Amino acid sequence: MSSRLINWFRYASPQSFYPLAGRMIPWFWGLTAIFLIAGLWIGFFVAPTDAQQGEGYRIIFVHVPASWMSMFIYLVMAFWAGLGLALNTRLSAMMAQALAPTGALMAFLSLWTGALWGKPMWGTYWVWDARLTSELILFFLYIGFIALQAAIDDPRRADKAGAILALVGVVNIPIIYFSVQWWNTLHQGASVSITKGSSMAETMLWGMLLMALAFWMYSIAVALMRVRAIILERERHSEWVKHAVE
Amino acid sequence: MQWNSVGEFFAMGGYAVYVWGSFAVCLVAMVLEPLLVCRRQRRILASLRRERLAEALETGSDEIQENR
Numbered sequence: 147m148s149s150r151l152i153n154w155f156r157y158a159s160p161q162s163f164y165p166l167a168g169r170m171i172p173w174f175w176g177l178t179a180i181f182l183i184a185g186l187w188i189g190f191f192v193a194p195t196d197a198q199q200g201e202g203y204r205i206i207f208v209h210v211p212a213s214w215m216s217m218f219i220y221l222v223m224a225f226w227a228g229l230g231l232a233l234n235t236r237l238s239a240m241m242a243q244a245l246a247p248t249g250a251l252m253a254f255l256s257l258w259t260g261a262l263w264g265k266p267m268w269g270t271y272w273v274w275d276a277r278l279t280s281e282l283i284l285f286f287l288y289i290g291f292i293a294l295q296a297a298i299d300d301p302r303r304a305d306k307a308g309a310i311l312a313l314v315g316v317v318n319i320p321i322i323y324f325s326v327q328w329w330n331t332l333h334q335g336a337s338v339s340i341t342k343g344s345s346m347a348e349t350m351l352w353g354m355l356l357m358a359l360a361f362w363m364y365s366i367a368v369a370l371m372r373v374r375a376i377i378l379e380r381e382r383h384s385e386w387v388k389h390a391v392e
Numbered sequence: 393m394q395w396n397s398v399g400e401f402f403a404m405g406g407y408a409v410y411v412w413g414s415f416a417v418c419l420v421a422m423v424l425e426p427l428l429v430c431r432r433q434r435r436i437l438a439s440l441r442r443e444r445l446a447e448a449l450e451t452g453s454d455e456i457q458e459n460r
Contacts, residue, residue, distance in 0.1 A: 190401075195394055201405030205414045212418070251421055259414040266410050368426050375433040382440060391440040 160237050160377045161386045167370045174367035178360055185356030193349045203350075205263040210337070210354050211361035212255035216284060217319050219249035219365060223291075224316045227309035239305035240380065242312065243295060244373035248365050250288035256281055268332055276325035277333035280318060287315040301380055 157163050189207035196203035223245040230238035260278065261271040272278065291308050298304035326335045337346050337354075346354070381387045395401040404411040 191395075195405065200407065202407035202410055204404065204407075204411050208414055208418045248425065251425060255418055255421060258417055262410045262414045266407055364422060368429060371426065371429045371433065375429060375436055378433070378436045378440065382436070382443075387440065388444060391437060391444060 158235055158237055160240065160381055161384075163237055164374055164377050164390070167374050171367055171370050174363050174370065178363040178367055181356050181360035181363060185353055185360050188349060188353035188356060193353045194347060196350075199267060202263070202266050205259050206337075206350070207353055207357045209256065209259040209263055211358040212252050212259060213281070214358055215361045215365055216249060216252035216256050216281070217322060218362075219245050219252060220284060220287070220312075220319060221316065223249060224312040227305075227312040230305055231309040231313075236380075237377075239301075239309070240373055240376045241369075242305075242308065244369045244376055245365075246288055246292050246295075247372070248369050250285060250292065252361070252365070253281060253285035253288055257285060264332075273332050275331040275333060276329040277322065277331050280322040280325050283318055284315075284322060287311070287318060291315075 157166055185207065189204060193204075195201055223242045226238045226245070227242035229235065230242060257278075260281075264273070265271050291311055294311055295304045295308045298307055325331060326333055337351075378387055378390075402408060402412075
């Protein structure tokens with residue numbers, strides 16, 4: 147076997163992932179700062195005023211990144227939870243656990259900024275339309291995942307129950323994404339689509355993409371920080387943790 | 393740039409409450425979350441250190457007992 151080949155499975159153990167995560171965190175915070183500064187600069191100073199929504203449209207620079215991340219984090223969380231369920235690996239379940247609160251926060255921010263955008267543009271903070279309701283369900287799925295894991299004392303059983311909930315909840319993600327096509331909703335359709343490209347001014351799109359990258363890097367940084375705490379909490383009786391705190 | 397003054401920037405064309413209400417809550421949330429995670433990390437580390445100290449004291453006192 148070639149010695150250049152990195153043994154990725156080595157990092158599947160909490161013991162070797164703990165220091166690796168510690169080394170990665172500062173890099174992700176650095177990337178967050180760079181993308182955030184660039185995104186805010188373009189969002190506030192380069193992107194033009196919208197013809198229809200005036201300056202109110204600038205909420206898009208936090209609303210869309212938060213919404214995208216709320217859905218993306220859920221998929222990643224369900225992936226790790228499912229992997230943990232299938233392979234019975236400890237670290238996968240810890241990763242899922244570390245992602246849930248950040249995902250819940252993104253879903254909350256999506257709903258909050260959406261409400262503040264809806265009020266001036268639609269005249270209401272909230273309507274029970276397909277897009278908004280399915281995003282609210284996503285928020286509840288995160289809360290349910292966290293609460294279910296917290297309610298079961300045995301961590302391995304908590305992982306299994308949480309994983310099943312997370313996997314069943316995946317069905318909600320395409321519902322959120324396609325809700326604006328499947329039903330008549332007040333929410334506008336996708337501004338950016340893989341097949342049709344973008345319907346926005348180029349600078350607006352760049353601002354939005356940079357902010358999305360900033361939110362992405364933020365989520366990775368904070369999830370890695372949380373997974374380190376979870377590793378210590380759950381492996382506290384193992385020998386390596388006892389030696390790690392010396 | 394479309395802003396002629398600082399006041400105009402903060403007014404956001406009449407949408408100040410909505411735009412700044414969105415950005416401010418995002419900022420607060422994304423500052424608080426890492427701080428809470430840091431606190432969680434500090435707590436588990438402190439608890440592990442206490443446990444280690446307790447174990448050291450226990451084995452230490454055992455040795456004293458044995459030496460008597």
